[in-house]
Amino acid sequence: MFASLFLGFRILAAWALTLLVAGFLWSGLFSGMDRAPGWIFAMAAIALTVFALTSVASHIRRVALIADRLDSQTLANRHRRQVELPLDASTAFALLEQVIGQMPRIERMERSIGTLQLRATQRRADPYGERPPSRWNPLARLAIRHNQITARVIPGVDTSSVTLFFEPDAGAWVDLLLLDEGSNYENADAITHALSGKVAQQRREEREHAARTEAEKELSVARLNLLHAQVEPHFLYNTLANAQVLTRSDPARAEQMLGHLIQYLRSSLPGIDQSVSTLGQELERVQAYLEILRIRMGARLALQIDVPEALHGVSLPSMSLQTLVENAIKHGLEPKSGGGTVWILAREREGELTITVADDGQGIGTATSGTGIGLKNLRERLRLSCGERATLSVVSNFPSGVAATISLPLAAPIALPSPAPAMPELPHAS
Numbered sequence: 001m002f003a004s005l006f007l008g009f010r011i012l013a014a015w016a017l018t019l020l021v022a023g024f025l026w027s028g029l030f031s032g033m034d035r036a037p038g039w040i041f042a043m044a045a046i047a048l049t050v051f052a053l054t055s056v057a058s059h060i061r062r063v064a065l066i067a068d069r070l071d072s073q074t075l076a077n078r079h080r081r082q083v084e085l086p087l088d089a090s091t092a093f094a095l096l097e098q099v100i101g102q103m104p105r106i107e108r109m110e111r112s113i114g115t116l117q118l119r120a121t122q123r124r125a126d127p128y129g130e131r132p133p134s135r136w137n138p139l140a141r142l143a144i145r146h147n148q149i150t151a152r153v154i155p156g157v158d159t160s161s162v163t164l165f166f167e168p169d170a171g172a173w174v175d176l177l178l179l180d181e182g183s184n185y186e187n188a189d190a191i192t193h194a195l196s197g198k199v200a201q202q203r204r205e206e207r208e209h210a211a212r213t214e215a216e217k218e219l220s221v222a223r224l225n226l227l228h229a230q231v232e233p234h235f236l237y238n239t240l241a242n243a244q245v246l247t248r249s250d251p252a253r254a255e256q257m258l259g260h261l262i263q264y265l266r267s268s269l270p271g272i273d274q275s276v277s278t279l280g281q282e283l284e285r286v287q288a289y290l291e292i293l294r295i296r297m298g299a300r301l302a303l304q305i306d307v308p309e310a311l312h313g314v315s316l317p318s319m320s321l322q323t324l325v326e327n328a329i330k331h332g333l334e335p336k337s338g339g340g341t342v343w344i345l346a347r348e349r350e351g352e353l354t355i356t357v358a359d360d361g362q363g364i365g366t367a368t369s370g371t372g373i374g375l376k377n378l379r380e381r382l383r384l385s386c387g388e389r390a391t392l393s394v395v396s397n398f399p400s401g402v403a404a405t406i407s408l409p410l411a412a413p414i415a416l417p418s419p420a421p422a423m424p425e426l427p428h429a430s
Contacts, residue, residue, distance in 0.1 A: 010176070011052055011055075011056050011176075011177065011179070012049070012052060012053070012056075014176040014177050015048060015049060015052045015177060018048075018177065022045075052177075055178065055179050055181075056179065058179075058181055059075070059179035059180070059181050059182065060075070062181045062182045063075055063181075063182040063185060065182075066182045066185060066186050066189070067182070067185060067189075074182075074185055076175075076185075077167065077168055077174075077175045077178075077179060077180045077184060078165070078166065078167040078168070078172075078175070078184060079165075079166045079167075079184050079185055079187075079188040080163070080164065080165055080166075081163075081164040081166075081188050081191075081192050082161065082162070082163055082164075083161070083162040083164065083192060083195055083196075084159055084160075084161055084162075085159060085160050085161075085162060085195065085199055086158065086159050086199065087159070087160055087199070088155070088160065089116055089153050089154075089155035089160045090113075091160075092153050092160035092162060093113065093116050093118070093153045093160075095195065095198055095199075096118060096151055096153065096162055096195070097109075097111060097118060098198075099191055099194045099195055099198060100118065100120050100149055100151065100191060101120075102194075103120070103122060103149075103187065103190065103191070104122075104125075105122050105123040105124075105125060106120050106121070106122050107121050107122065107123050107146075108120065108121040109121075116152060116153035116154075116155070117150075117151070117152050117153075118150070118151045118152075119148065119149070119150050119151075120148070120149045121146050121147075121148055121149075121169060122146060122147045122148070122149060122187070123145065123146055124144065124145055124146055124147050124180070124183055125183075144168045144169065144170050144174060144178060144180065145169075146168075146169035147166065147167070147168055147169060147180070147183055147184055147187060148165075148166075148167055148168070148169045149164070149165070149166055149187060149191070150164070150165040150167075151163065151164050151165075162195070164188065164191060164192070166184040166185075166187045166188045167184060168180055168184065239257065239261050239292055240261075242257065242295075242296055243257045243258055243261070246295075253295055256295060257292055257295045260288060260291045260292045260295070261292060263288045263291070264285065264288035264289055264292065276315050276316070276317065276318060276385065277315070277316065277317070277318040277319070277320075278312060278313055278314060278315055278316070279307065279311055279312050279313070279314045279316060279321070279346060279353075279355070280312030280313060282316065282318075282319075282320065282321035282322065283305065283307060283312070283321065283344070285319075285321075285322060286321050286322050286325050286344070287303075287305075289322055289325065289326075290303055290325070290342075293329060297329075297333075297334070297339060299339070300333065300338065300339025300340070301329070301333060301339055301340075301342070302339075302340070302341040302342070303341070303342050303344075304341060304342070304343045304344070305343075305344045306343070306344070306345045306346070307344060307345065307346040308346065308347075308348075310348075311346050311348060311353065314348075314353055314410060316353075316355070316385075316386075316406070316408065317378070317381045317382060317385045317386075320378055320381065320382070320406060321344070321355065321357065323374050323375070323377070323378045324357035324378075324404045324406075325342060325344070325357055326374065327357075327374055327375065327402075327404065328342050328357055328358070328359035328361065328401075328402065328404070329342065329359075329361075331361070331362070331402075332359040332360075332361020332362055332363070332401055332402055333359055333361040335361070335362055336361050336362050340359055340360040340361050340401065341359065341360055342357065342358070342359050343356070343357070343358045343359070344356070344357055345358075348410065351409060351410050352407060352408070352409055352410065353406075353407070353408055353409070353410050354405055354406065354407050355405065355406045356403055356404070356405045356406075357403070357404050358397045358401060358402070358403040358404070359397065359401040359402060359403075360397065360399075360400050360401040361400065361401045361402065362400070362401075363396055363397070363400050363401050363402060364394075364396050364402055375392065375394065375404075378392060379392050382406065382408065386408045386409065387409075389407075389408065389409050390406070390407065390408040390409070391406070391407045391408075392404065392405070392406055392407075393405050393407075
């Protein structure tokens with residue numbers, strides 16, 4: 001209440017001083033006349049006083065509706081806002097430009113990206129109608145027709161500070177005589193809230209994107225674990241079935257097979273909960289696996305490995321090498337009467353690792369063409385673990401057999417599931 005009374009007193013005092021000066025000028029203008037037309041000046045003074053009172057009342061009433069409070073800050077014609085944005089300077093400036101550009105009745109905008117400054121001119125609207133003032137109403141023409149918005153972005157370390165000025169498009173002297181009916185306070189609140197809303201929306205979108213990314217990662221890990229779980233039982237069931245048969249016909253060979261199976265499991269179980277292994281671990285597992293098969297195939301199975309020691313630590317999907325070796329034996333060497341050889345080769349070139357498993361078995365014409373569930377499974381695991389750059393190709397080997405090659409980047413972003421409790425160590429075979 002005190003702020004409203006002070007504002008009314010200040011405006012009336014300014015108009016009274018203006019009328020006093022105008023009265024002296026009027027008297028001087030008609031000083032040579034016997035009777036100066038004082039009634040004309042009196043009528044003009046009364047009209048201007050009524051105009052001042054109504055403008056004060058209208059300004060106070062509208063500010064009370066907009067701000068829901070009355071004080072010296074809300075009743076002022078000019079306003080300053082300081083907003084801290086958790087954005088870099090260029091992003092904050094682009095957001096500021098977008099928000100101010102969306103304000104109604106913006107007629108002109110000047111921007112300087114180099115100095116991070118922006119100035120906009122807004123046509124002021126009559127809050128109670130859009131009709132232009134009548135040319136016969138000189139009092140209405142005293143109103144200021146434009147507001148000005150000036151903004152400056154100050155870069156910080158991780159945030160940016162935005163300084164905003166809202167004022168009538170006129171000199172400071174107009175504040176003594178004219179009021180803006182709360183239009184600049186309205187602009188200040190609108191832009192401040194819009195900036196806060198835009199930042200909040202951006203943060204929500206970032207959180208939603210992070211949640212989607214995390215969900216997709218968890219889904220990929222779950223799919224990797226499922227695919228990995230589909231690989232192991234196939235070999236274990238076959239080995240145990242063969243050992244069961246050998247216990248009746250050849251107990252010594254059965255015991256030998258079970259010993260190699262324990263060795264295989266010892267190398268496999270520590271990482272059975274993971275979808276990622278290393279090339280060295282895969283080779284150790286494959287060699288244990290082949291020792292088991294040698295008991296069944298004997299001299300019909302030969303193995304040649306050419307993998308540089310420097311590549312043993314390279315990561316790749318678990319069981320990927322064994323999947324290719326299993327395919328080579330099952331579809332290439334076992335059906336062949338004389339058996340054959342499995343070659344495992346690895347090379348690094350220009351940041352890419354290639355691993356080839358080849359055999360001289362029956363070949364693609366009489367065996368699988370690489371469209372079985374095992375290779376489909378492996379292709380999917382490669383894609384989930386290493387991205388689209390990882391590939392698996394299956395071609396004919398010369399002069400017979402099949403060559404399957406995995407190509408993947410050395411720095412592939414392998415997806416890892418959450419670790420499970422460590423498995424107890426298996427006892428050595430007696």
